[in-house]
Amino acid sequence: MNPDARNNYYMVWMSFAVAMILNLLPLPKALELFWPDWVAMALIYWIVAIPHRVGILTAWLIGLFIDALEGSVLGLHALSFSIMAYFSLLLYQRIRLFPRVKQALVVALLIGVQMLLTLWLKNLTQPIERTMSYWLPLMSNAILWPWVFILLRDLRRQFRIN
Amino acid sequence: MRLFVAVVCSAVLMFFDHRDRHLETFRHTLSTFLTPLIYVADLPSEFFFWGGERIMTRDQLSKSNQQLKDEIFILRTQLQKLVALKAENAQLRNLLGTQQKLDGRRLVADIINVATEPGAHEIVINKGSVQGVFVGQAVLDAYGVIGQVISVSSLHSRILLITDSRHAIPVRVERSGERAVALGGGQLNHLSLQYVRSTADIKEGDLLLSSGIGERFPDGYPVASVTKLVTDSNRSYAVVEATTVAHLARTGQVLLIWPDESSDVLNVVDEPEPVTTEATHES
Numbered sequence: 001m002n003p004d005a006r007n008n009y010y011m012v013w014m015s016f017a018v019a020m021i022l023n024l025l026p027l028p029k030a031l032e033l034f035w036p037d038w039v040a041m042a043l044i045y046w047i048v049a050i051p052h053r054v055g056i057l058t059a060w061l062i063g064l065f066i067d068a069l070e071g072s073v074l075g076l077h078a079l080s081f082s083i084m085a086y087f088s089l090l091l092y093q094r095i096r097l098f099p100r101v102k103q104a105l106v107v108a109l110l111i112g113v114q115m116l117l118t119l120w121l122k123n124l125t126q127p128i129e130r131t132m133s134y135w136l137p138l139m140s141n142a143i144l145w146p147w148v149f150i151l152l153r154d155l156r157r158q159f160r161i162n
Numbered sequence: 163m164r165l166f167v168a169v170v171c172s173a174v175l176m177f178f179d180h181r182d183r184h185l186e187t188f189r190h191t192l193s194t195f196l197t198p199l200i201y202v203a204d205l206p207s208e209f210f211f212w213g214g215e216r217i218m219t220r221d222q223l224s225k226s227n228q229q230l231k232d233e234i235f236i237l238r239t240q241l242q243k244l245v246a247l248k249a250e251n252a253q254l255r256n257l258l259g260t261q262q263k264l265d266g267r268r269l270v271a272d273i274i275n276v277a278t279e280p281g282a283h284e285i286v287i288n289k290g291s292v293q294g295v296f297v298g299q300a301v302l303d304a305y306g307v308i309g310q311v312i313s314v315s316s317l318h319s320r321i322l323l324i325t326d327s328r329h330a331i332p333v334r335v336e337r338s339g340e341r342a343v344a345l346g347g348g349q350l351n352h353l354s355l356q357y358v359r360s361t362a363d364i365k366e367g368d369l370l371l372s373s374g375i376g377e378r379f380p381d382g383y384p385v386a387s388v389t390k391l392v393t394d395s396n397r398s399y400a401v402v403e404a405t406t407v408a409h410l411a412r413t414g415q416v417l418l419i420w421p422d423e424s425s426d427v428l429n430v431v432d433e434p435e436p437v438t439t440e441a442t443h444e445s
Contacts, residue, residue, distance in 0.1 A: 023277065024199065026277050056168050060168045075174070129281055
């Protein structure tokens with residue numbers, strides 16, 4: 001392992017921090033409906049890119065942070081993110097080889113599983129009315145994936161994170 | 163294996179956090195650690211607000227200044243009356259032999275404009291446990307009650323608005339003293355009253371005040387005004403809808419109030435205010 005990589009590992013966490021801020025940005029109602037889950041995308045990218053570094057534990061921690069930020073029951077996102085990470089770890093070798101479009105669809109599927117789980121748990125713990133528009137961000141996740149992928153890949157190459 | 167551990171850990175966390183709220187200190191530490199993210203996310207809107215303040219013509223400024231001066235003048239004159247009324251009230255209370263009502267500590271907080279879950283009526287404010295904010299504290303705006311604190315970190319806290327479908331607030335009708343519980347419905351500025359008898363003395367346009375039952379919200383702050391009333395003699399309860407008097411905006415300022423320490427605290431059964439209503443959800 002080259003010594004650079006160890007030093008630059010903090011960039012992974014920086015990217016998560018940026019993704020969390022993006023998630024929290026206040027937006028006009030119309031945009032808010034479509035606003036994707038940046039954290040989930042970043043998490044899948046890092047799992048696919050460096051599965052030996054970022055895995056279920058990271059996903060669990062990130063999920064816990066999201067819970068604290070969103071004010072949801074602690075452990076809710078931790079659980080759903082861990083499960084999403086588990087499936088990403090199962091599939092990472094295939095995802096790497098997929099063409100970009102197929103990749104985006106698989107990523108949307110993974111995030112969809114996570115959202116479904118989150119929805120169940122939220123309805124159990126915080127029963128408020130949720131409409132079908134809950135699923136709209138999934139679409140933007142799929143559409144934006146290629147750009148997120150390129151952005152984070154460049155980041156990874158720039159800082160030689162592997 | 164690691165997944166199993168993660169799932170078990172999450173399940174245990176969720177159980178304890180949801181059931182007993184044992185994890186308040188843990189949540190407090192965690193959100194304090196993450197507070198910078200919330201403040202950074204607020205920066206863009208803060209910047210636009212700041213820009214809007216800076217880019218103003220002299221004319222606009224002097225106009226708004228004049229407006230504010232007029233408003234202060236009017237409020238001052240009303241205050242004169244209030245001082246006299248307060249004295250009179252104290253005298254009457256003395257005659258009746260009851261405790262005087264005193265004002266507790268209060269603090270103005272700014273709303274931090276960050277995204278919350280769509281459908282959930284929550285806001286985040288820039289004051290936390292450092293300033294003495296606590297879970298369950300009542301929060302007002304310039305017009306009336308807006309909600310209560312549901313979680314605090316050192317430097318920010320989260321407020322559940324009274325219009326959230328998980329929230330209920332005990333109220334009384336200002337005119338007649340009828341009591342009811344006002345439930346949020348998840349719609350903006352809209353509350354519905356529960357347990358109002360069909361024969362109750364309540365009219366459209368009545369002002370609803372917080373009744374102080376439950377010891378969560380102090381007595382006598384305006385909450386909502388009745389907008390719709392349907393009485394049906396076949397049913398025992400009337401359908402009453404109300405609009406909040408507070409503006410419940412996503413930006414601006416709110417007022418945190420502390421209960422008055424000198425007043426004797428009644429030992430009323432401490433019922434948790436945010437009720438979890440059973441509702442069906444389709445997804």
